[in-house]
Amino acid sequence: MTSTIADGTTSGGLPVPPRRLKFTHDRWMESLGLPIHSGYYIEDLRALTLGRWEERGCDAAFIQLEGQQGITETRISEVPARAVLPPVRLAFDEVVFVAQGRGATTIWRPGGERKSFEWGENSMFLLPRHHFHQFSNTSGSRPARLLHYNYFPLLLSASPDPQAFITTHRDDLASPGYVVDLEALYAEPALKQIALEDVSWKRRGAVWVGSFFPDMSAWDKLTETRNRGAGGRSVAMEFPGSEISCHMSMFPPRTYKKAHRHGPGRAIVIPAGEGYSVMWEEGKDKVIAPWRPGSLITPPNKWFHQHFNVGMSPARYLAFHPPLQFDGHAEKVEDRARDQIEYVDEDPSVRRMFEAELAKRGLTSVIPDEAYTRRDYEFAPVAI
Ligand SMILES: [Fe+2]
Numbered sequence: 001m002t003s004t005i006a007d008g009t010t011s012g013g014l015p016v017p018p019r020r021l022k023f024t025h026d027r028w029m030e031s032l033g034l035p036i037h038s039g040y041y042i043e044d045l046r047a048l049t050l051g052r053w054e055e056r057g058c059d060a061a062f063i064q065l066e067g068q069q070g071i072t073e074t075r076i077s078e079v080p081a082r083a084v085l086p087p088v089r090l091a092f093d094e095v096v097f098v099a100q101g102r103g104a105t106t107i108w109r110p111g112g113e114r115k116s117f118e119w120g121e122n123s124m125f126l127l128p129r130h131h132f133h134q135f136s137n138t139s140g141s142r143p144a145r146l147l148h149y150n151y152f153p154l155l156l157s158a159s160p161d162p163q164a165f166i167t168t169h170r171d172d173l174a175s176p177g178y179v180v181d182l183e184a185l186y187a188e189p190a191l192k193q194i195a196l197e198d199v200s201w202k203r204r205g206a207v208w209v210g211s212f213f214p215d216m217s218a219w220d221k222l223t224e225t226r227n228r229g230a231g232g233r234s235v236a237m238e239f240p241g242s243e244i245s246c247h248m249s250m251f252p253p254r255t256y257k258k259a260h261r262h263g264p265g266r267a268i269v270i271p272a273g274e275g276y277s278v279m280w281e282e283g284k285d286k287v288i289a290p291w292r293p294g295s296l297i298t299p300p301n302k303w304f305h306q307h308f309n310v311g312m313s314p315a316r317y318l319a320f321h322p323p324l325q326f327d328g329h330a331e332k333v334e335d336r337a338r339d340q341i342e343y344v345d346e347d348p349s350v351r352r353m354f355e356a357e358l359a360k361r362g363l364t365s366v367i368p369d370e371a372y373t374r375r376d377y378e379f380a381p382v383a384i
Helices: 025-032 152-158 333-339 348-360
Strands: 034-038 052-054 058-065 073-079 088-090 095-101 101-107 114-119 123-128 133-137 144-150 188-193 205-209 234-236 245-251 267-271 276-280 288-293 305-311 315-320
Touching: 025 058, 025 152, 073 133, 095 315, 101 123, 133 144, 144 267, 245 305, 276 348, 305 315, 305 348
Parallel strands: 034 058, 205 234
Antiparallel strands: 052 058, 058 073, 073 144, 088 133, 095 123, 095 144, 101 114, 101 133, 188 205, 234 245, 245 315, 267 315, 276 288, 276 305
16 A cells, blocks of 8 residues: 555655564464455555455455554454345454445344344444344345454453354354343443543543444534644544443544544544545654545554545544553643644644645635644634
C-alpha cells in the first residue's frame, strides 16, 4: 500500500516496521493459510482479498496492522448472499462491525434461550463469550462483510492452545459457567454516568452501554468534545460485561482534529465521510492514510496521528479500544501536552497540505486563522 493523497510528505515509501518476535496468535493465523493483510491501513475492506476458511464455512482474511501484533485481532469474514454460516462459539468476547451488507445473528447458550437480531451496514454488535453465534445473510444478491475485533492474541499468550477457545461443533454441549440474560444483554443501549472522582473506571463522563448499535453512521447521541479541536462531537460506548470498549468522533466538513498519540492496538473504521489521517513517530517519516466508508486504520504505538475531513459532510470515525493496560495516555494531566499538538504548535505544512487537498476539490478550510495564533482559541459548538 502506498499513499496517494498528497505529494512530498512521505519520503518515497512507508516507514519499515521493526522486526519483532512471533506470538502464538501469529503462528495460529499462519497455520490457517488465510491471507494476513499487514501495513498501516486498509483503504477498502469491501475489496480486500479473502481465502477459504473451511472450518468456519466462509471466506475470510486476517488484518494485522502495525501495532496490533500480540494485542488485538481484526479479521474480515464474508457471508454469501442467502447463506447461513455454521455456528461458532468463542471463549472470548468479540465485537463485529458490518462493513457491507445486511443479515441476522442468532446467539445462544446450549440448553439456554436464543436471541436473534437483524443488522445492516454500519451496525455494531457484541458476540458474548461462551455463547454460540450464527450469521445469516438476508440479501438475495449481495455478500455481507463483517469486521471482527477481539483480544484473542493476549489470551493465546497466556494459554497457547487456540482450539481450547473455539468450538465449531454444534453437538458440543459442554457449557462454561458464563450465564447472561440475552434479552437484557441486547436491550436498547443505555446511558451510564461515570462519576468524575471514580478513577478506577475505564472512562469518566457519559458512556452508552449496549450490545447492539443499529447504525453507527446515524447514531446521534454525541456530546461536544472541546479538547481535540475542530468543534467535534463524540460518544463513548461499552459492551455489557465486556472489557472491550470504543468511541466514535464526528467532526465537521473542511476541518481537522489536533494531532495526538496513545497506545497500540486500536482499530478505526469510518461509518461516514471522506478524508485522510496522517500518522508518524516523533521525528520520523509520515504515513498518509486516505479514508472513506470501508477503510480501516490503526495508529501504531505512540505514533502521533491526525484526522482530516476533506469532504462536504461530517466525518465519523469509530475506534475500537485495546485492553486498558495498553491505553497509553499520559497519566498525569501536566503530561498531556506531550501527547497532543495544539494548532499553534503544529508544523505549518499540516495546514498547507490540508488546504491543498481541499483546493483539489474546489473547497476551502473553515478553521479560522485565530485557531493558529491563539492557544486558548475555542471552537464554537457546531450543529452537525
Ligand atoms: Fe487516537
